[in-house]
Amino acid sequence: GENVGLHLPTLSVQEGDNSIINCAYSNSASDYFIWYKQESGKGPQFIIDIRSNMDKRQGQRVTVLLNKTVKHLSLQIAATQPGDSAVYFCAENHHGGSQGNLIFGKGTKLSVKP
Amino acid sequence: DSGVTQTPKHLITATGQRVTLRCSPRSGDLSVYWYQQSLDQGLQFLIQYYNGEERAKGNILERFSAQQFPDLHSELNLSSLELGDSALYFCATSVGGGGPRETQYFGPGTRLLVL
Numbered sequence: 001g002e003n004v005g006l007h008l009p010t011l012s013v014q015e016g017d018n019s020i021i022n023c024a025y026s027n028s029a030s031d032y033f034i035w036y037k038q039e040s041g042k043g044p045q046f047i048i049d050i051r052s053n054m055d056k057r058q059g060q061r062v063t064v065l066l067n068k069t070v071k072h073l074s075l076q077i078a079a080t081q082p083g084d085s086a087v088y089f090c091a092e093n094h095h096g097g098s099q100g101n102l103i104f105g106k107g108t109k110l111s112v113k114p
Numbered sequence: 115d116s117g118v119t120q121t122p123k124h125l126i127t128a129t130g131q132r133v134t135l136r137c138s139p140r141s142g143d144l145s146v147y148w149y150q151q152s153l154d155q156g157l158q159f160l161i162q163y164y165n166g167e168e169r170a171k172g173n174i175l176e177r178f179s180a181q182q183f184p185d186l187h188s189e190l191n192l193s194s195l196e197l198g199d200s201a202l203y204f205c206a207t208s209v210g211g212g213g214p215r216e217t218q219y220f221g222p223g224t225r226l227l228v229l
Contacts, residue, residue, distance in 0.1 A: 034217065043116065043204050043220035044157070089157065101147060101159035101172055102218060 008087065010109045019077040021108045023090030028071060030092040034102065035064060035075045039086045047075070047088075077110075085112045116140065118207050118221035126227045132193040135224045137205030139186050145169065145208045146188040147218060148180055152201040163188055164211045195228045202226075 013019045025033065031052035036044035050057045050064045050073075057064050063076040073090050087109050091102035117140035127133055139146055148160040150173075159172035163182035174180075177195075182188040192199060202225050206218035 036220075041222075043118075043120075043222045044206075045116065046217055046219060049217060101162060101170055103159075104157040106156050 008107050008109045010111060012111045012113060013080050015080060015082060015112055015114050017080055019075075019080045019084070019110055019112075021075045021077075021088045021110065023073040023075075023105050023108075025071050025073060025090065025092045025103075025105070027092060027103070028068075030103075032093045033064070033066060033073050034091045034093075035062075035073075036089045036091060036104075037084075037086045038089065038107070044089060080110075080112050082112045082114055085110055116219040116221065118143075118205060118219055120203075120205055120221035120224050122224060123222065124225045124227075126229065127195060128229055129195055129197060131195050131228075132191065133195065133226065135190040135192070135203050135205075135226075137188045137190070137207075137221055139188075139205075139207035140219055143207035143209050143219075144186065145211060145216075146182055146186070147206045147208070148174075148188070148190050149204045149206065149220075150201050151204060151223070152198075157204070160190070169211060192226070197228050200226055200228045 034049040035047040038044045048059045048064050055066050061078045065074045087107045089107045090105045119138045121136045145164045147162045149157050151157045160174040161180050162170040166182050177193050180190045202223045204223045206220045208216045208218045
């Protein structure tokens, strides 16, 4: 989709395989993280979130892992399907911030081969 | 479908012009956030309104302004448009004042093309 950067990292997986999308965040004070999925021509769609007092959270076919030591976040998608093809963004927010605005990563494009 | 609506879906205009983008929040949501998504900058926060009042400001140009009305819909006004303002503009809404653990739900966006 034309709503993504020209130089996005791209992950190509076979249908049915598991996908792992990684994200490095910048602010050690961030304590809330969200993964969004953006399909071509659409707005970002909430997938899953995690607070900093957790290191793992599971949803339906998705798992988010948080490693605060190295400021790393990952999204695992089980049994990837063609409908999972999209750009995935991580976003962070930090405790004590008066602003609710999210800081978004650059995004990773997931391409699922049938 | 997030429940957030944005109009228009597409907008084509010329440099120097002024446009207004509209956002209607999900039922019950009091906060509206505006974001700009361009090819080189990714998703950038512009401004947040909560229950009619400006709550937070991000990388919003002085040529841009926003407001939130009593019925909680919001408008983003872009004036003296430049070619570089061409981008996707998203609004997102959340139930409260935008605390750090509040989920934001995004609308489908308005694609602005400045010629």
